[in-house]
Amino acid sequence: MFLQLLPVSPPPQGNSRLRTTNPTCFCQSLSSSFSTTALAATGNRIRSSAAADINTHASPGKYHTLLTRNKEWASKTAHEQPNLFPALAEKQSPEILWIGCADSRCPETTILGAHPGDVFVHRNIANIVHHTDLSSAAVIEYAVKYLKVKHVVLCGHTFCGGVTAALGNKKLGVIDPWLMPLRQLREENHEVLETLDPKEAGLKLVELNVLQGVRVLKENPTIIEAMQDHGLEVHGLVYDIATGALQELEIKEPVTLAVSRVTAFKTVY
Numbered sequence: 216m217f218l219q220l221l222p223v224s225p226p227p228q229g230n231s232r233l234r235t236t237n238p239t240c241f242c243q244s245l246s247s248s249f250s251t252t253a254l255a256a257t258g259n260r261i262r263s264s265a266a267a268d269i270n271t272h273a274s275p276g277k278y279h280t281l282l283t284r285n286k287e288w289a290s291k292t293a294h295e296q297p298n299l300f301p302a303l304a305e306k307q308s309p310e311i312l313w314i315g316c317a318d319s320r321c322p323e324t325t326i327l328g329a330h331p332g333d334v335f336v337h338r339n340i341a342n343i344v345h346h347t348d349l350s351s352a353a354v355i356e357y358a359v360k361y362l363k364v365k366h367v368v369l370c371g372h373t374f375c376g377g378v379t380a381a382l383g384n385k386k387l388g389v390i391d392p393w394l395m396p397l398r399q400l401r402e403e404n405h406e407v408l409e410t411l412d413p414k415e416a417g418l419k420l421v422e423l424n425v426l427q428g429v430r431v432l433k434e435n436p437t438i439i440e441a442m443q444d445h446g447l448e449v450h451g452l453v454y455d456i457a458t459g460a461l462q463e464l465e466i467k468e469p470v471t472l473a474v475s476r477v478t479a480f481k482t483v484y
């Protein structure tokens with residue numbers, strides 16, 4: 216039903232793939248597209264109502280402001296670093312793969328004081344890493360095997376909504392199966408978590424989640440190979456939203472564990 220509401224006009228002609236968006240007219244063109252194609256063609260009252268809702272509830276102010284800021288940033292950056300964009304257009308050579316939470320308060324490039332091209336990124340709800348997630352697995356393989364990053368960083372953060380949800384019992388929907396690894400950690404560490412107040416329990420589960428994710432990363436055959444071949448390092452961090460500071464988690468493990476892990480998880484062609 217929703218798909219039928221999409222504009223059906225032909226795509227713009229000419230060099231439109233990267234056309235510059237005019238903040239003052241984007242909404243008008245979108246609205247026009249709705250009214251002259253899908254809506255006019257059907258005359259469907261329900262669709263008209265739905266489209267009206269979309270237009271009425273749209274809040275373009277912040278969006279348009281950000282598009283304007285992008286123009287200013289692009290112009291300023293090109294002036295200050297004239298080689299940056301031409302170099303990035305040729306290739307990328309990031310040294311860091313960052314796996315973090317999708318939370319809007321954790322923008323990795325900003326947190327690190329980095330620049331475009333510095334960090335290859337995968338973010339999801341609550342920075343969960345597990346072996347069967349095709350999305351993160353593809354990102355890891357591309358970053359480690361082909362871009363040959365030198366560091367893989369798994370970063371959790373304080374006040375994580377996903378962690379808070381996993382510490383509660385409210386049914387949320389499709390997010391629930393995604394949070395299962397966190398609930399398993401909650402189950403395994405029930406006795407400890409139960410002694411802590413909600414804030415402390417949240418932070419504890421954040422740390423446990425990062426440590427578990429690092430363990431999963433180190434079991435990834437691509438990462439094992441890169442660690443052996445050129446010393447790839449895997450790090451676990453927690454970002455404090457209240458201060459902006461990153462803290463590296465201390466990850467100690469006996470040599471025997473590292474050996475048995477490689478024995479169990481390394482695969483070769």
Ligand SMILES: [Zn+2]
Nearest residue numbers: 316318375376
């Ligand atoms: Zn989060």
